[in-house]
Amino acid sequence: MLEPRTYRAESIQAAMLLAKMELGPDAVILDVRHLGSRQLLSTESIVELVAAPASPNTPTTAADEARMPTARGSGDALLLGLNALGLSTRFAAELVRVYRTQRTHPQGLRRALASRIAAYISVVPWLPLGGRLVLALVGPTGVGKTSTALKLAGVAQADGFPSHVISLGGDEGHDRRSETLAQGLGVPFTRAANSVELQRALRTMTASLVVIDSAGTNPYDPRAIAALESALAQSQVVVSLTLPVGGDLEETLEAARRYAPLRPRALVLTKLDETRRPGMALGLAERLGRPVIALTTGPRIPDDFVNASTPALAELAAWTLERLEQRLGRAVSV
Numbered sequence: 003m004l005e006p007r008t009y010r011a012e013s014i015q016a017a018m019l020l021a022k023m024e025l026g027p028d029a030v031i032l033d034v035r036h037l038g039s040r041q042l043l044s045t046e047s048i049v050e051l052v053a054a055p056a057s058p059n060t061p062t063t064a065a066d067e068a069r070m071p072t073a074r075g076s077g078d079a080l081l082l083g084l085n086a087l088g089l090s091t092r093f094a095a096e097l098v099r100v101y102r103t104q105r106t107h108p109q110g111l112r113r114a115l116a117s118r119i120a121a122y123i124s125v126v127p128w129l130p131l132g133g134r135l136v137l138a139l140v141g142p143t144g145v146g147k148t149s150t151a152l153k154l155a156g157v158a159q160a161d162g163f164p165s166h167v168i169s170l171g172g173d174e175g176h177d178r179r180s181e182t183l184a185q186g187l188g189v190p191f192t193r194a195a196n197s198v199e200l201q202r203a204l205r206t207m208t209a210s211l212v213v214i215d216s217a218g219t220n221p222y223d224p225r226a227i228a229a230l231e232s233a234l235a236q237s238q239v240v241v242s243l244t245l246p247v248g249g250d251l252e253e254t255l256e257a258a259r260r261y262a263p264l265r266p267r268a269l270v271l272t273k274l275d276e277t278r279r280p281g282m283a284l285g286l287a288e289r290l291g292r293p294v295i296a297l298t299t300g301p302r303i304p305d306d307f308v309n310a311s312t313p314a315l316a317e318l319a320a321w322t323l324e325r326l327e328q329r330l331g332r333a334v335s336v
């Protein structure tokens with residue numbers, strides 16, 4: 003039997019589907035275990051399934067994959083291109099291998115990329131399907147927290163989920179603008195100057211989606227982070243770190259680490275339209291290890307956003323690989 007591979011998904015069925023999509027219908031299941039939750043609210047766990055192809059004829063194996071980066075050497079430009087976007091060598095090598103074997107079949111390529119991406123990046127639905135969700139967007143100034151809060155609340159409201167936006171710690175000018183935008187979306191809006199006002203507002207609210215839009219917090223100001231931590235210190239609040247894609251990777255990762263006291267449980271990645279390197283969203287999501295809930299693609303509220311999903315990330319990966327290859331100025335041989 004050939005080298006085993008690992009798949010992660012919400013259910014055993016989904017994990018088996020991923021395994022069989024890639025290894026073929028006769029894939030042999032070697033191990034199944036439950037990992038931590040990947041849901042925002044529920045305690046459901048992720049299933050990790052280890053499988054191997056039954057037949058040595060299966061064209062793509064972990065052994066092939068493990069050999070690939072070294073066979074091509076550390077100078078593999080596509081691999082290095084993905085590394086520069088923050089993807090680990092292992093993840094990058096898997097995507098490059100899939101790309102090289104499937105790039106002439108756009109649908110198959112996207113399916114295979116999605117299956118590999120699912121093993122490295124979690125995505126979670128954020129609509130409050132099973133009850134109430136209180137989401138707090140935190141992050142540096144100007145990254146798109148308010149726009150995203152309004153986008154999420156506006157989309158949820160339009161889909162029939164009563165929603166509410168609370169601005170936490172915003173100044174008057176900021177909140178006046180937010181309130182006007184919220185009114186345009188038919189979304190109720192409340193200001194909370196501090197933790198006490200926030201708790202009071204939350205107690206009286208019945209909306210199924212509450213998005214707390216926090217004022218921008220300097221990641222290098224531990225006092226500001228601590229103040230926000232105490233305001234949001236409630237188990238029902240799902241803290242979602244909001245970060246722009248496309249800036250300096252290490253700087254963004256370092257900033258992200260500074261929000262650790264807030265225990266972020268999800269990620270929103272913004273401004274994918276304002277960079278030539280939107281594929282960095284894949285690297286940030288992998289490196290930060292938090293489920294992604296949404297990607298934003300422009301300033302228009304609520305239109306410019308995409309729910310995070312593995313097909314959406316696969317599209318991004320395919321685009322990124324094609325661009326990298328074009329930039330190399332030559333076809334990358336198989």
Ligand SMILES: Nc1nc2c(ncn2[C@@H]2O[C@H](COP(=O)(O)OP(=O)(O)OP(=O)(O)O)[C@@H](O)[C@H]2O)c(=O)[nH]1
Nearest residue numbers: 143144145146147148149218272273298299300301
């Ligand atoms: N191009 C682009 N612009 C965006 C996106 N999201 C937000 N913006 C713009 O970025 C600017 C800042 O967005 P805000 O939503 O106010 O950001 P914020 O994080 O709430 O800012 P502070 O409250 O000042 O911390 C605004 O001009 C938005 O229109 C996006 O995805 N793409």
Ligand SMILES: [Mg+2]
Nearest residue numbers: 147148217218
């Ligand atoms: Mg704001």
